[in-house]
Amino acid sequence: MEALATPLRIVLAALVFLMIAVTEYPAGAQAQSVNPTKSAVSEAQLLQQSRTIRGLGSIPDTKSYTLEQPAGRDWRHFHEVTLRWIGGTAILGMLAVLVIFYLSRGMVRIEAGRSGRTIVRFNAFERFVHWMTAVCFVILALSGLNITFGRPLLLPLMRPESFTAFSEWAKYAHNYLSFPFTLGVVLIFLMWLGSNIPTRVDLEWLKRGGGMIGHDHPPAYRFNAGQKLIYWVVVLGGGAAAVSGYVLIFPFYGTTIETMQQAEMVHSIVAMLFIAAMLAHVYIGTIGMEGAFEAMGSGSVDLNWAKEHHSLWLEKEGVRSRSDPSQPQPTVAPGG
Amino acid sequence: MARMKFLCDADRCIECNACVTACKNEHEVPWGINRRRVVTLDDGKPGERSVSMACMHCTDAPCQAVCPVNAFYTTADGVVLHSKDICIGCGYCFYACPFGAPQYPHVGNFGSRGKMDKCTFCAGGPEPDGSIAEYEKYGANRLAEGKLPLCAEMCATKSLLAGDGEIIEEIYKERVAKRGYGSGAWGWKTAYRETVSS
Numbered sequence: 001m002e003a004l005a006t007p008l009r010i011v012l013a014a015l016v017f018l019m020i021a022v023t024e025y026p027a028g029a030q031a032q033s034v035n036p037t038k039s040a041v042s043e044a045q046l047l048q049q050s051r052t053i054r055g056l057g058s059i060p061d062t063k064s065y066t067l068e069q070p071a072g073r074d075w076r077h078f079h080e081v082t083l084r085w086i087g088g089t090a091i092l093g094m095l096a097v098l099v100i101f102y103l104s105r106g107m108v109r110i111e112a113g114r115s116g117r118t119i120v121r122f123n124a125f126e127r128f129v130h131w132m133t134a135v136c137f138v139i140l141a142l143s144g145l146n147i148t149f150g151r152p153l154l155l156p157l158m159r160p161e162s163f164t165a166f167s168e169w170a171k172y173a174h175n176y177l178s179f180p181f182t183l184g185v186v187l188i189f190l191m192w193l194g195s196n197i198p199t200r201v202d203l204e205w206l207k208r209g210g211g212m213i214g215h216d217h218p219p220a221y222r223f224n225a226g227q228k229l230i231y232w233v234v235v236l237g238g239g240a241a242a243v244s245g246y247v248l249i250f251p252f253y254g255t256t257i258e259t260m261q262q263a264e265m266v267h268s269i270v271a272m273l274f275i276a277a278m279l280a281h282v283y284i285g286t287i288g289m290e291g292a293f294e295a296m297g298s299g300s301v302d303l304n305w306a307k308e309h310h311s312l313w314l315e316k317e318g319v320r321s322r323s324d325p326s327q328p329q330p331t332v333a334p335g336g
Numbered sequence: 337m338a339r340m341k342f343l344c345d346a347d348r349c350i351e352c353n354a355c356v357t358a359c360k361n362e363h364e365v366p367w368g369i370n371r372r373r374v375v376t377l378d379d380g381k382p383g384e385r386s387v388s389m390a391c392m393h394c395t396d397a398p399c400q401a402v403c404p405v406n407a408f409y410t411t412a413d414g415v416v417l418h419s420k421d422i423c424i425g426c427g428y429c430f431y432a433c434p435f436g437a438p439q440y441p442h443v444g445n446f447g448s449r450g451k452m453d454k455c456t457f458c459a460g461g462p463e464p465d466g467s468i469a470e471y472e473k474y475g476a477n478r479l480a481e482g483k484l485p486l487c488a489e490m491c492a493t494k495s496l497l498a499g500d501g502e503i504i505e506e507i508y509k510e511r512v513a514k515r516g517y518g519s520g521a522w523g524w525k526t527a528y529r530e531t532v533s534s
Contacts, residue, residue, distance in 0.1 A: 040347070040519045055377040055387075057368055058353060064436060067375040067389055070526045072432040076398040079428070146406045147426065155406060160422055164405050168424040220432040251427060251449075261431050 087272035094276040110132035133184030143170035185238035195222040237274040338500035348495035351386040355487035363475025370454040391437035391486040392527035399429035425449035439458035458485040
């Protein structure tokens with residue numbers, strides 16, 4: 001019995017193994033026919049669902065879990081084509097308008113000539129804030145334009161290493177000067193807000209074409225409608241440029257690549273229009289109008305200039321200084 | 337000339353991160369910078385796939401197009417390289433890149449970026465091939481030695497393929513035909529504007 005048991009057990013085991021193999025085979029064949037791609041994620045499908053493909057990774061840098069974001073291609077088109085058109089049109093268009101305007105109209109003179117007597121228009125603090133903001137603006141504008149137009153316009157004129165050295169300094173200047181610039185915009189907003197609320201006088205001023213386009217001198221308080229427009233361009237444009245700029249200066253502080261692309265678009269479009277608007281501001285403040293620069297230069301303007309451009313303001317100031325004997329008394333004809 | 341490409345066969349990737357490690361070691365990539373990473377999609381769900389991703393060395397590369405200082409150049413092999421001497425660390429290539437490839441060392445205050453770093457397809461930079469200066473800035477130049485990128489060489493399942501685009505495409509197509517499925521060449525449509533028919 002003992003001698004027979006071992007071979008019998010082997011045969012039995014072989015039979016059982018065979019049975020299992022035979023019964024299991026169809027199941028195995030079935031498993032092979034299951035298509036593993038059926039439930040697999042597909043790139044085309046994921047890109048249809050969302051603009052980015054995101055998953056999980058095993059390195060600490062969570063922003064690397066974004067596998068793909070083809071939107072970079074759209075942003076590239078904006079940066080390389082759209083923005084250059086917007087910026088080029090706005091800035092060159094404004095320059096052309098100003099040149100044509102200057103050639104046809106020339107400098108707007110003080111009609112009554114200089115009286116030789118002056119009145120304070122902007123105090124030292126106001127002028128300091130203005131020039132701090134202005135100097136920052138010019139550097140920010142030039143270093144910003146370098147990012148958009150430097151490569152096609154400036155790089156061909158210099159060695160790549162020199163252009164890089166210049167652009168790197170421009171980048172640092174752009175980043176750091178944003179702080180005094182923003183401070184300036186905030187101070188401008190606060191210190192001149194009271195005089196820049198649109199009123200009925202502005203409508204009349206605009207209707208008569210103001211001091212530049214029209215040939216007469218509509219009354220205005222401290223700021224006329226054109227100056228109020230510049231004020232709001234600076235406050236709103238500067239504000240938008242500052243906010244979008246800080247989004248970019250602090251990458252991934254609550255932002256994604258997509259929001260940074262959008263911030264860059266807002267920042268650059270606002271900046272281009274801002275630069276164009278400021279060209280007009282600089283024009284009127286310098287060669288466009290006699291006696292205007294002094295307001296921000298020495299801070300005092302000629303009485304006849306004030307009479308022609310800011311009659312209502314002069315009246316008010318005249319009343320105030322008459323009641324204050326320490327101030328020099330400007331002689332103002334009633335009714336401006 | 338060959339047109340160098342990467343192809344990650346996601347149906348083979350086992351998310352072992354050997355490609356990531358090989359890359360970091362080969363080029364002595366500093367802390368906080370990863371030229372290559374593995375992203376797992378639908379983690380833990382049926383149909384989960386992992387994809388190893390780095391710079392894809394795009395055709396008509398968007399980084400090269402938007403760079404304000406023209407730091408990028410494309411080699412005759414189709415490899416997109418850049419010069420760290422020219423880069424100003426502005427971050428524009430990162431906005432434009434569809435694959436999140438550019439990396440920046442964190443220097444100075446706020447989000448100040450240092451010189452950009454990214455996958456070089458193991459092809460170094462503008463310095464002389466194999467020079468110390470090249471190694472310090474960009475890592476090893478294996479291509480100049482006739483070798484392919486180490487990430488793909490190191491891949492245990494041969495999921496990550498690197499080399500002549502036509503050859504790796506052929507290898508992938510053969511695999512798909514043989515096993516009967518394939519989730520496609522990830523990123524190819526975005527990077528090269530073509531897909532591998534499978």
